[in-house]
Amino acid sequence: MSAAKTKAQNIIEDNAVAVFSKSYCPYCKATKSLLDSLGAKYYAIELDQVDDGAAIQGALKEINGQTSVPNIYIKKQHIGGNSDLQARKGELKNLLQDAGAL
Template sequence: MSFIFRRLFSTTQPAMSEAAQKKVQQMIDENGVMVFSKSYCPYCNNSKRILDSYGAKYTHYELNQEDDGAEIQKALLDLTGQRTVPNIFIGKQHIGGNSDLEAVVKNGKNGKKIEELLQAAAAIEQ
């Protein structure tokens, strides 16, 4: 009986992870700015305030409020190497967390200022 249980568990786990990976990629692809966060996280809330201050249109996925939040967070770890939140993408490009977003605001990224990144991602009006 334990063999059957282990077999079922081991075959279910990768399928769930694969579904989470596809869901993460779809959210990143379909949204100019995608923020994976937790509603109680002060760093997540700060990142959303920063984006709001630029008038950015963004989608946020509150991992602690979704049934698949833990799986999504595991998929993000596989994709980015980052387990912490917020996990931010602008124009399908991984920005990182709150301190990374603050650095982009201050110094830019790859020679582009935050406004340029948001405009390129069609997340703010030009």
């Protein structure tokens, strides 16, 4: 297994909420803003600011088939991207409480 895939899986395993993001991405900003507005504790990694960001993004494609960011996990479950998260706004607080992120 590649180091990037191991790193991505460790981030997913070790955090109630994991957001694979890019600092300049407006959809990533919208995701983090929504999580912030709910007071959620989450781990965000900015793939454009780490040396192995491209490799991690490639590993995520292997893991869940999604190539875009944000790539969001709650309680080790792949949620999808920003539009998927926004669509679940109604149940998001419960999801986050269940994950221990609130």
